[in-house]
Amino acid sequence: MVKSRIAIIFVVISVLAVIGAGIFFVRKRANQNKICRDCNIILITVDSVDTTHLGLYGYQRNTSPNLDAWAKTATAFNQYITTSDLTPVTQTSIQTGLYPSNSGVVSFSSHLPEDVPTLPEILKKAGYATAAYGSAPEYYEAGVSGWQQRRENFQRGFDQFFDEYFENQIKPTAPSAQAISAYRWPQQERGVPAGVVDWLNDAPKQKFFLWVPIGTVHWPYNDNKPFHFADTNYQGMLRNDTLHWQLPSQFKRVYRNEMYPLDGSSPVPLTSADVQFVIDRYDDGIYLTDQFLGKVFQTIKDKGLDKNTIIIFTTEHGEEFGEHGYLAHYDIFEPEIHTPLLMKIPGVALSRVSQLVSTVDILPTLLDAVGLRPQGKLDGKSFWSYLGTKSGIPDWFRKYAFIERTPLMETLMFDSGSPTEKWLIDFLQADANQHFRDVAVRTTEWKLIYRESRTAQEKYSWWRRLSGDKTPIPEFELYHLTDTPLEQKNVIAKYPKIAADLKRVLIQWIAVGSEKRKLIPPDLEEIGVSGL
Numbered sequence: 001m002v003k004s005r006i007a008i009i010f011v012v013i014s015v016l017a018v019i020g021a022g023i024f025f026v027r028k029r030a031n032q033n034k035i036c037r038d039c040n041i042i043l044i045t046v047d048s049v050d051t052t053h054l055g056l057y058g059y060q061r062n063t064s065p066n067l068d069a070w071a072k073t074a075t076a077f078n079q080y081i082t083t084s085d086l087t088p089v090t091q092t093s094i095q096t097g098l099y100p101s102n103s104g105v106v107s108f109s110s111h112l113p114e115d116v117p118t119l120p121e122i123l124k125k126a127g128y129a130t131a132a133y134g135s136a137p138e139y140y141e142a143g144v145s146g147w148q149q150r151r152e153n154f155q156r157g158f159d160q161f162f163d164e165y166f167e168n169q170i171k172p173t174a175p176s177a178q179a180i181s182a183y184r185w186p187q188q189e190r191g192v193p194a195g196v197v198d199w200l201n202d203a204p205k206q207k208f209f210l211w212v213p214i215g216t217v218h219w220p221y222n223d224n225k226p227f228h229f230a231d232t233n234y235q236g237m238l239r240n241d242t243l244h245w246q247l248p249s250q251f252k253r254v255y256r257n258e259m260y261p262l263d264g265s266s267p268v269p270l271t272s273a274d275v276q277f278v279i280d281r282y283d284d285g286i287y288l289t290d291q292f293l294g295k296v297f298q299t300i301k302d303k304g305l306d307k308n309t310i311i312i313f314t315t316e317h318g319e320e321f322g323e324h325g326y327l328a329h330y331d332i333f334e335p336e337i338h339t340p341l342l343m344k345i346p347g348v349a350l351s352r353v354s355q356l357v358s359t360v361d362i363l364p365t366l367l368d369a370v371g372l373r374p375q376g377k378l379d380g381k382s383f384w385s386y387l388g389t390k391s392g393i394p395d396w397f398r399k400y401a402f403i404e405r406t407p408l409m410e411t412l413m414f415d416s417g418s419p420t421e422k423w424l425i426d427f428l429q430a431d432a433n434q435h436f437r438d439v440a441v442r443t444t445e446w447k448l449i450y451r452e453s454r455t456a457q458e459k460y461s462w463w464r465r466l467s468g469d470k471t472p473i474p475e476f477e478l479y480h481l482t483d484t485p486l487e488q489k490n491v492i493a494k495y496p497k498i499a500a501d502l503k504r505v506l507i508q509w510i511a512v513g514s515e516k517r518k519l520i521p522p523d524l525e526e527i528g529v530s531g532l
Contacts, residue, residue, distance in 0.1 A: 035371040036346060040309040041123070041209045042300070045094070046289055047087050047136050047218040048328075050318020050335050053286055057340065061229065063286040066294030067313070071342055074311070075351050075387055080341035081401040081442055082317055083359045085329050086408060087138045088150050090316040090359055091213070095119040095154075097363035097378035100404045104518035105153065106435060107406050108138075112153040113518045117375045119363055120157030120209055126372055129208040131160040135193045136215030139163070158211075162195060191216035191223065191285070192292040200299045212296070216289045219251070219328060220244035221281035228287045230280035238274050243281055245328050245409070252409070255463050256325040267467075270322070279321050306346070310369055312362065313342040323486050326463075332405040332440050332449065333487050345369065349388035356444050357383060357393070358401040402509055405438040407431060407453070409462045427460040435519055441506040447487065448502035449477040476503065 051057040055068040056076060083093040084100055092098075092105040095118045100106045104113050112118075120130045132139075132154070139154045155161050196212055203210075216224070221243035237259065242249040253260045257275070258267035293313075300306050319328055320335045329336045341357065344350075360380030367374055368382035386393040410427050430436070436453035451457070454473035463469065478492035478499045492499045 034347060036308075036310060036369050037371045038207055038308065039346060039370055040203075040207050040305065041128075041366060041370070042212065042309055042311045043094070043119075043210070044212045044214070044293070044296070044311070044313045045091065045136075046214045046216070046313075046315050047138070048282075048317060048319050049217050049286060049315040050339050052318070052335065053283060054340055056342075061283060063229075063283045064290045066290045066297060067342075070293070070297050070313075070344070073350060074313075074342045074344035075348065075353060077341040077343075077353045077357055079354060079356045079444055080314070080339060081356065081358055081403065082315075082337045082339050083402070084404050084406070085317045085332050085336040086406065087136070087218075087316040088153070089404070089406070091139070092153065093359040094314070094316075094362050097360050097374060097380040099360060099379045099402060099513065100406075101435075101437075101513050102379055102518065106404065106437065106519065107431075108411065109149050110153075110519070111149050112156075115376075116518065118156050119366070120211070122157075122367065122372065122375060123209045123370075124157045124159070126370075127207065129204040129206050130158045131162070131199065131208065132158050132211040132213070133160075133162045133193045133196045133199055134211070134213035134215070135163065135191055136213040136218070138215065138218075139213055162199075163193070192289060194292070197295055197299050200296070200303060200305065203303065203305065214289055214292075216292075217282065217285040220249070221278065221285060224281055224285035224288055227280075227284060229283045230277060234273060234277045236271060236274045236277060237268070238277055243278060251327050252462070253466065254325075254327050255467050257322050260466050275322050278327060282319065282321070306344075308346060310346070310366065311344040312366070313340065314362070315339045323488075330408055332403045332438065334447075334481065334485060337403050337442075343387070345387065351388060351392065353393055354444075355393040355395060356398045356401055356442070358398060361398070399443060400505055400509075401442045402506075403440040403442065405440075405453075407436055407456075407460075410460055423460060423465070427456075430456065430460075439506060439510060441502050441509065442481075443502075445480065445482050446498060446502060447479045447481060448499060448506060449479075450503075450506055451475055451477070478502070 053059050053061075054064045055062060056064065056071040057078075082090045084090045086107070088108060089100050089105055089110075092103050092112060093100060096103045096112075096116055098116070103116055104110055120132075124130045139150065192214060193212060196210075199210070222241065238250065241251070243251065245251045250259055253262065254270065255267075257270050259270060260267045300309065300311070316339075317329050317337065318335045318339050320326060320330070320333065323335055324331065324333055341362075358380060360378065361383060362380070364374055364378055364380050364382040365384045368384035381397075383393050383397060386397070407427070410424065410431075434456075436456040438449060438451050438453050440447055440449040442448075451473055454475060457473055458464065458470075474490065474492075476492055476499065477487075477490045478495060479487040479489070480491055480495070481487070484491075
């Protein structure tokens with residue numbers, strides 16, 4: 001009897017030991033990545049590129065040979081979803097780990113509250129040298145009404161802030177901003193921050209954070225020279241266009257794939273050759289950027305920086321080419337918000353990640369990788385411990401990604417020379433007080449869009465003024481991304497249960513977010529509205 005009990009106890013202990021060892025093994029495997037405490041960080045962000053135009057995501061045209069080759073040494077994310085369709089809004093989410101309404105940056109002229117720490121501020125405090133070298137005017141451009149605030153938002157925390165658009169030193173006016181040096185390179189490559197290579201060759205001995213925002217792919221596409229993909233014999237109506245949304249381009253008059261003349265005459269349908277020309281010029285910009293990235297990656301390797309540097313490549317938003325009747329980026333459909341994310345981390349095995357991740361997850365993951373704690377509560381969470389593991393990021397890591405859309409074209413109407421129209425002034429004043437927006441929730445299979453701003457769109461939309469369209473805007477749109485990846489068919493009536501479940505998730509997210517929103521209305525006098 002005693003022997004029997006001893007045998008049973010032995011078996012129980014053995015089983016518990018096996019279970020314990022299994023738990024230890026799982027934990028060890030899930031956290032096998034060593035803290036890269038002294039690693040440098042290079043963040044490369046290329047404006048306006050979506051997954052569908054890169055070879056590593058299946059594009060048949062060879063637009064990105066250097067990036068594709070580099071991607072084979074990195075971790076690539078297949079389900080990376082941005083928080084917005086606007087460049088500075090998404091970039092703020094990258095650098096704060098917060099959704100737009102929670103950071104306060106929801107538009108071009110939004111103010112980032114002083115108590116919201118940014119990635120460069122956190123890293124600088126931890127002993128990093130911080131520098132930004134870019135060619136994206138949406139962070140730097142001087143002399144544009146309403147953009148001063150944006151420059152101040154993104155200069156915070158940087159020792160150096162260089163861009164091809166500046167010749168003189170930038171002097172931020174924000175109370176917490178330090179003096180930052182800047183210059184213009186005398187022999188720059190068109191649209192790419194050529195000085196980055198020189199900076200890397202003389203990189204500081206201390207650990208550093210380098211942000212490289214590139215605007216080469218962004219409109220105007222016709223600046224992407226020389227022609228690489230575009231047909232030089234094309235003689236269509238867009239041949240001499242700037243391929244830009246602002247005046248004098250015809251882009252802003254394209255709706256439902258028709259060109260609306262300013263004289264009120266009947267619209268002219270775009271031909272397949274017209275659309276292809278626009279795509280070609282856009283792809284030319286990607287190719288031009290890729291040639292530059294090849295030099296950057298080679299310099300990093302030649303200097304031996306690849307051995308102790310975390311490198312991230314991503315984009316703030318993508319681009320549409322008629323999938324929903326317009327050109328460029330205007331909404332939060334897949335071409336705009338499903339974008340590339342690549343991470344190369346020393347000692348982490350390369351992989352393909354199919355799980356859902358969001359822009360807000362980048363900051364906590366980077367801080368986790370270098371052994372730092374985030375400051376304050378974030379919307380994102382770190383997937384650092386799962387990278388390169390056999391099991392990968394678990395499916396439960398992120399069930400939902402949330403996206404916000406704020407009016408774009410109507411704001412650009414103001415920037416492009418139509419500030420005296422009363423409807424536009426009324427829109428800008430109303431938007432400053434109410435913050436018109438649409439929101440969406442996305443899973444790996446579904447997306448639900450809630451048109452919170454549908455009443456404002458029906459009243460102020462540029463498209464409606466252009467076309468005379470009075471079709472009611474639906475409150476909710478449900479898309480099954482597996483069946484219709486381009487969201488051409490609203491299937492909310494077909495899947496009421498799924499729609500109801502996602503509505504609950506989205507409404508709850510809105511309610512929680514509204515408790516901590518940090519929105520600071522833009523200064524209308526600064527952007528010239530009150531004086532009109």
